[in-house]
Amino acid sequence: MAPSRKMKGKARAEPKTEAALPLGKQLSHTAGIPDVELTTGFWMSDKPLVQQALAQDLANLLLLINPAGGDAARLDAALAFLEGFWTALVREWSGIDRLRIDKYYMLIRRYVNATFRLLQREGWNADAVSKVNSILTAMRGPMSWREKSVPTSLATHLADVYLDELEKVMAGAEEPVPLVSVLEPFAQLAANTRTPTVHTRLMSMVFSPILAALKDEEDEDERPAKRARADAQEFENIVENIEVNGEKADKDEAREAVLRAMFKEAAKEDAVESNRRKIYTVVREEGDE
Template identity: 30%
Template sequence: MGPRVPLPPEIQLAQRLAGNEQVTRDRAVKRLRKYIVARTQRAAGGFTHDELLKVWKGLFYCMWMQDKALLQEELGRTISQLIHAFQTTEAQHLFLQTFWQTMNREWTGIDRLRLDKFYMLMRMVLNESLKALKMQGWEERQAERLLELLTTEILHPDSQAPSGVKSHFLEIFLEELSKVGAAELTADQNLKFIEPFCTIAAQTKDSLVLHNITRGVFETIVEQAPFAIEDLMSELEAPEEEEGTSEDEREEDVPSKEPRRGSLHGAAPDTSEEPAGDGEDSVGPVLQFDYEAVASRLFAAASQQDTPSQNRKRLYKVIRKLQDLAEGLFPEDDVPEKACRNLQEDRRERKTKKRLPKSALQNKAGKGGEEDSCADLSSGAERMARRQGSGAERAGPQEQPGGPAGRGARKRRRRRRPRAGARAKVTDCQDLRMRRRQPPRSGK
């Protein structure tokens, strides 16, 4: 036998990443990071598309074999941060491209119990890819390349992405973008990030993709508009308050040691310790948008001649909401509690009236109404009984036209067969007639 040919390092790492023992998998992940850094530092180095597909095959089954939620989260963070080990932007994009291709290929084989950790892995990889873009200063060219990559591999009609991958990506994209860049991105930059979704929503023939884009991107922007405006106003008011405050005002704000009247044990409740963002109404960081510009861009995409009618109808509803926001009209105004309660009670009463039958509604009219209705019903029943009784007495002695006294009886009488005695009488008469006709014989 000849000497054994050594396997390529990518295949060796993939085999160790998919090993049965956790210690072997952890060591393989650390070696993979060092290998990526060493190989991408060289000018002539870098990975090919097939090599990274093999690496992601091993990383996929490394995540597959991992149990326990905390360890899964730690491993997902480690895998997603491998993008920062690549030294060039082209290598990073190739790493992301092969990741989404691997998820599209392996998605149908994931069982129900392992879906959550791969949902988490997709979220973490998207978050780290946006962080890598943030490190580059949100450069427009790099942002366009990233959006083109995501659109081609996930949302394009020719892509092999399953519906689960598309739906989850559309659900988390705006959320992860707001986590990474809400403090830095401007309204014009945010418009660039959602432009691909405008085009796809107008041209797609998949109703599920249209629904997810409308719900996960555009309607989310509409719902977060009050919080975005509130954040913008607070940012504008912050420098004015800092300039207007003086030392005397700060001294006045110091709480006095004397207890306030009406407070429990003479001390006022301290609410300053509660963070402002921990309430129920807080939604975290929110992106800023120029709603008029978003409506114009969406209208330009939806008004094309080749746009399907159902897409145009759905997008026009969103455009109206965005135009209302641009004019300062919010779609959901706060309703007072009393008015809300009255509306709910009226709706409940209407529903109960619709569900009740007519007899139950008549029973609710009152006791007097019940007695009158019962008397009317009893008198009506008696009248019907009398009519039926009189009709029965009249019809009793009479026979029906089809009975024995009718025409049918006459026909049956005509068709009766003669009796045996009658037949005998007829034959006797015929014999007598024959005898009379015969001449008498001579006595010769």
């Protein structure tokens, strides 16, 4: 993934993306921007503050893109940029050395947060959420289970940060989040991955914590061993503002909806049998509590 000498020279200024690009209407063609910034400015940045600022600037482009054509064109351009980011990252991931990997994990976190802010701006529109999910689970998307060459560490890192970033975005939010739809890529991957460590990570970092957070308070002390990460993170902003089937949902309704979604994916014919059994067990045990 290392950039050429010519590109290195251009990158040494470590450009601040918002200042370097005439944003707004001029960002109507964005496909090449993720490639350029991933392989030059961000790759070459070695100072933590510069890395953080550039990562934030790159992620913020999702919300700053504003081509002519109205709201629909604006969303399409933002999603094209997001797809370009993930395409570049999946392609180049194996070339990132251990000294640079942490800053790329940070970049992923920033993009996840910006993606949620984009969806929030769109009112959590079902079509917008579906398109984001399609980008993540595409054949060569970061959460693909169909293409063996896609690095599994991308999916596991997404599992590590997804709820945390959603919790941040939901702070003070007025519109509820369609949680089941937002977590659909994780339900699909948990049912279909052929890598046991990926299944385990998704369950421990996404489903176990959110199911624990959605328990009624009187039930929280019954099974302390299963509370896992929820001890440290209750996800209050998410839990208090969830939508199920177009209506605001309480904890029980949201919890049941998450369990149904997990069961639905596990019940599909193509689901991996070992994953199916594990998910059925979780649904049965959690449903009985």
